[in-house]
Amino acid sequence: MLLLRPSLLIGSAALLGLLPARPASAQLLSQDHPGQYRQEDIAVGSRVYGEQCNQCHGRDGDQISGVDLRRGLFRRAATDEDLARVIGTGTPAGMPPFKLQPSELTGIVAFIRAGFDTTASVRVGDAERGRALFEGKGACGTCHRVAGKGPRQAPDLSDIGIARPPASLERSLRDPSSAMLPINRPVRIVTKDGKTIRGRRLNEDTYTLQMVDEHEQLLSIAKSETQSIEVETKSPMPAYANRLTADEIADLVAYLLTLREH
Amino acid sequence: MAKRQWLIALWILIAGSLTLDAQVTPDRLLRAAEEPQNWLTYSGGYASQRHSLLTQIEPGNVKNLELKWILPNQAFGAWQSTPLVVNGIMYVTQRPNDVLAVDAKTGRVFWQYRYTVSPDARVCCGANNRGVAILGDTLYTGTLDGHLVALDATNGHPLWNIAVGDPKLGYSITMAPLIVKDKVLVGVGGGEYGIRGFVAAYDARTGKQAWRTYTIPGPGEPGHETWSGDAWKTGGGSIWVTPSYDPALNLTYWGVGNPGPDWNADLRPGDNLYTDAVMAIDADTGQVKWHFQFSPNDTYDYDSVQIAVLADLNWRGTPTKAMLWANRNGFFYVLDRTNGRFLFGTPFVKVNWASGLDAKGRPIPTPQPPGQPTYPGNQGGTNWFSPSFSPRTGLMYVSAWEGYASIFRKEPAQYVPGRNFAGGGGNPFTPVPGAPGVRIGRTTPVNNWTDAVAHGTVMAIDPQTGQKKWTFRQYDVTDSGILTTASDLLFTGGREGYFYALDARTGAELWKASLGGQIVNGPMTYSVSGKQYVAVISGNSLITFGLRD
Numbered sequence: 001m002l003l004l005r006p007s008l009l010i011g012s013a014a015l016l017g018l019l020p021a022r023p024a025s026a027q028l029l030s031q032d033h034p035g036q037y038r039q040e041d042i043a044v045g046s047r048v049y050g051e052q053c054n055q056c057h058g059r060d061g062d063q064i065s066g067v068d069l070r071r072g073l074f075r076r077a078a079t080d081e082d083l084a085r086v087i088g089t090g091t092p093a094g095m096p097p098f099k100l101q102p103s104e105l106t107g108i109v110a111f112i113r114a115g116f117d118t119t120a121s122v123r124v125g126d127a128e129r130g131r132a133l134f135e136g137k138g139a140c141g142t143c144h145r146v147a148g149k150g151p152r153q154a155p156d157l158s159d160i161g162i163a164r165p166p167a168s169l170e171r172s173l174r175d176p177s178s179a180m181l182p183i184n185r186p187v188r189i190v191t192k193d194g195k196t197i198r199g200r201r202l203n204e205d206t207y208t209l210q211m212v213d214e215h216e217q218l219l220s221i222a223k224s225e226t227q228s229i230e231v232e233t234k235s236p237m238p239a240y241a242n243r244l245t246a247d248e249i250a251d252l253v254a255y256l257l258t259l260r261e262h
Numbered sequence: 263m264a265k266r267q268w269l270i271a272l273w274i275l276i277a278g279s280l281t282l283d284a285q286v287t288p289d290r291l292l293r294a295a296e297e298p299q300n301w302l303t304y305s306g307g308y309a310s311q312r313h314s315l316l317t318q319i320e321p322g323n324v325k326n327l328e329l330k331w332i333l334p335n336q337a338f339g340a341w342q343s344t345p346l347v348v349n350g351i352m353y354v355t356q357r358p359n360d361v362l363a364v365d366a367k368t369g370r371v372f373w374q375y376r377y378t379v380s381p382d383a384r385v386c387c388g389a390n391n392r393g394v395a396i397l398g399d400t401l402y403t404g405t406l407d408g409h410l411v412a413l414d415a416t417n418g419h420p421l422w423n424i425a426v427g428d429p430k431l432g433y434s435i436t437m438a439p440l441i442v443k444d445k446v447l448v449g450v451g452g453g454e455y456g457i458r459g460f461v462a463a464y465d466a467r468t469g470k471q472a473w474r475t476y477t478i479p480g481p482g483e484p485g486h487e488t489w490s491g492d493a494w495k496t497g498g499g500s501i502w503v504t505p506s507y508d509p510a511l512n513l514t515y516w517g518v519g520n521p522g523p524d525w526n527a528d529l530r531p532g533d534n535l536y537t538d539a540v541m542a543i544d545a546d547t548g549q550v551k552w553h554f555q556f557s558p559n560d561t562y563d564y565d566s567v568q569i570a571v572l573a574d575l576n577w578r579g580t581p582t583k584a585m586l587w588a589n590r591n592g593f594f595y596v597l598d599r600t601n602g603r604f605l606f607g608t609p610f611v612k613v614n615w616a617s618g619l620d621a622k623g624r625p626i627p628t629p630q631p632p633g634q635p636t637y638p639g640n641q642g643g644t645n646w647f648s649p650s651f652s653p654r655t656g657l658m659y660v661s662a663w664e665g666y667a668s669i670f671r672k673e674p675a676q677y678v679p680g681r682n683f684a685g686g687g688g689n690p691f692t693p694v695p696g697a698p699g700v701r702i703g704r705t706t707p708v709n710n711w712t713d714a715v716a717h718g719t720v721m722a723i724d725p726q727t728g729q730k731k732w733t734f735r736q737y738d739v740t741d742s743g744i745l746t747t748a749s750d751l752l753f754t755g756g757r758e759g760y761f762y763a764l765d766a767r768t769g770a771e772l773w774k775a776s777l778g779g780q781i782v783n784g785p786m787t788y789s790v791s792g793k794q795y796v797a798v799i800s801g802n803s804l805i806t807f808g809l810r811d
Contacts (some may be wrong), residue, residue, distance in 0.1 A: 040805075050686070051682055052681065052682050054687060055454065059689055059699065065338070081549040094381075095383065165696075166698075167696075171695075178694070179694060182692075182694065182711070182714040182715070183698075183710045183712050203709055203710070204709055205758040206756075207760070261645065
């Protein structure tokens with residue numbers, strides 16, 4: 001990955017004496033190695049998370065205000081050591097301290113850093129080749145928007161590198177219909193006065209539905225004013241398993257992982 | 263001097279009797295239904311039917327409801343409290359453990375008591391509190407750090423404060439206490455922390471413990487044989503909601519929570535009494551008179567922490583002192599509340615963890631293969647939020663979750679005091695792997711999980727047959743309690759923040775308001791100066807409605 005990780009910046013600052021020396025903290029068995037955590041550690045971390053962290057942080061790591069563990073948004077931590085420290089000492093905001101075994105601590109950090117993805121068996125290829133595929137053979141920009149470029153009908157991919165783990169991205173590329181999130185399923189609405197509206201849902205409740213239509217308009221539909229609302233299970237996105245090689249899909253996954261708005 | 267003393271004595275007598283009129287006595291609690299203008303206890307009355315005899319608001323005029331006032335709350339998070347109203351004064355709790363006295367007509371506040379929760383407090387599921395109890399002119403509230411506090415209802419000052427359970431071990435109180443005669447009754451939460459649960463009665467005047475009964479029987483106590491080894495010491499069995507009371511039988515009825523560790527039943531072989539059971543406990547002595555267990559050796563976290571609804575029915579031709587229970591495990595039960603005998607049970611949502619109930623009401627387990635969905639999911643077919651029974655329609659009204667399953671997993675668990683002791687977990691089954699599922703509460707206005715994961719349904723169940731007379735479907739799930747009235751109105755909400763008045767006979771929607779925030783308390787109703795109000799909490803706002811003037 002070509003991005004400068006915040007940990008490198010802080011590390012340099014520490015060397016320059018700009019930061020206080022880190023306090024002695026619980027021992028991590030592994031060093032910072034962005035993006036490459038051992039499968040066994042991730043599995044241990046997944047278990048620890050389910051037992052100790054899930055209750056407050058939620059299944060997806062985003063139930064504490066201002067913190068999204070899965071997407072790497074923390075309040076008080078940047079590096080693996082920071083995470084370990086926060087876990088060990090708790091925070092003034094109300095997180096209690098946790099006394100974990102070294103292997104548990106390594107595991108939980110690996111699990112968080114891997115974006116909660118325990119199926120780390122996905123091949124991640126070359127991001128530059130992936131970008132070329134995105135813009136060329138894959139023609140992804142025909143429907144998807146990245147960093148302000150492209151249509152808004154399909155989900156915006158500007159942040160997809162932290163929104164989804166690698167395995168999920170691969171699944172979406174290979175067979176979008178099976179991986180498509182229910183909220184993204186295409187809807188076809190016929191209103192009481194006979195108009196047909198097509199698009200993608202953003203939100204829904206018992207009486208209304210909010211969507212973006214095929215003309216990129218935001219619409220709020222009152223269900224009482226419709227004749228029918230059909231939610232389709234087939235994705236309009238092609239199944240790239242039939243169009244790209246496994247290497248090409250791996251390259252696309254690598255490129256998508258670089259798409260992080262912040 | 264004698265004359266002066268006589269005048270003082272007279273003054274004291276008059277002042278005393280004036281105060282006595284305003285005080286809530288045990289007798290008034292027994293006959294709470296006779297003063298429908300007040301709401302004297304969490305569930306409206308000891309039978310916990312959550313049914314008001316007020317009829318001023320009725321199907322013909324409910325469309326004319328308008329906003330009367332809003333009380334906002336500065337503390338973020340689920341506001342699960344049911345307010346009480348006594349003679350025009352509303353008493354409500356607010357996160358984390360505040361108590362307010364509010365003018366029920368205008369929503370203006372008399373006083374606010376703020377309790378400082380110990381940093382040792384730990385709770386699984388949010389800093390919740392479901393309300394106060396009142397006796398005389400004293401309020402009683404439980405706290406997240408396991409305390410029970412008595413407050414002067416006139417000025418909000420604490421009268422006494424006792425430690426009920428140790429927060430460092432995970433004990434907490436989130437339920438609204440119950441007053442029975444001269445005692446205040448509470449139970450403890452903490453079933454996710456390996457507690458040994460209990461219920462207790464304290465002298466309302468002094469806070470002195472009158473009796474304590476464990477929900478997990480110890481050596482020598484009946485039911486202990488349903489545990490092996492030392493598992494009983496961390497057996498769980500928490501109490502989340504206010505018990506019901508039958509004064510003729512002098513029995514209190516408590517719904518007990520899950521065993522610990524929640525999701526690994528292999529670590530605690532045996533039926534694990536009295537987890538996931540209803541206990542009938544003598545109000546004077548604390549003795550367990552009978553019990554009925556809904557989910558023996560539970561591995562799905564099917565807490566039976568529902569409200570025990572008491573109804574006197576002509577059940578299939580026989581006059582019956584019944585107890586109606588739509589259980590988290592997905593079955594609806596009718597029990598005889600005099601002795602706990604199982605009369606009838608049937609699923610009210612899709613159930614695949616059991617194929618049915620045997621003649622004694624015991625489930626016939628059909629565990630699903632690992633990785634496959636179990637119906638209902640972890641949060642159950644219904645949960646802690648209040649059902650209602652209308653003696654007029656004869657129907658039991660339940661806020662249910664449908665189309666909802668979990669993938670459960672078992673993991674080893676080591677008990678460490680004060681740490682989560684869960685032994686695995688259950689994640690909502692989603693139609694696509696990794697897709698968002700329903701959570702324990704709703705904190706976003708955007709529903710990106712859709713009703714493909716689960717949806718809420720208000721069900722009107724006929725206790726004679728278990729059939730649904732009608733259903734009212736919502737898009738998102740609902741944690742809202744239900745209120746019915748003698749004008750055959752049903753009030754309820756849901757996670758989307760819509761607050762509905764339905765026809766209790768047919769389920770027809772008569773009125774709704776879009777209040778925005780999740781409704782996770784039980785709506786209640788009261789009357790002041792001859793005017794009826796309905797109060798509900800949506801998000802961070804306590805909102806009252808009344809008819810247009």
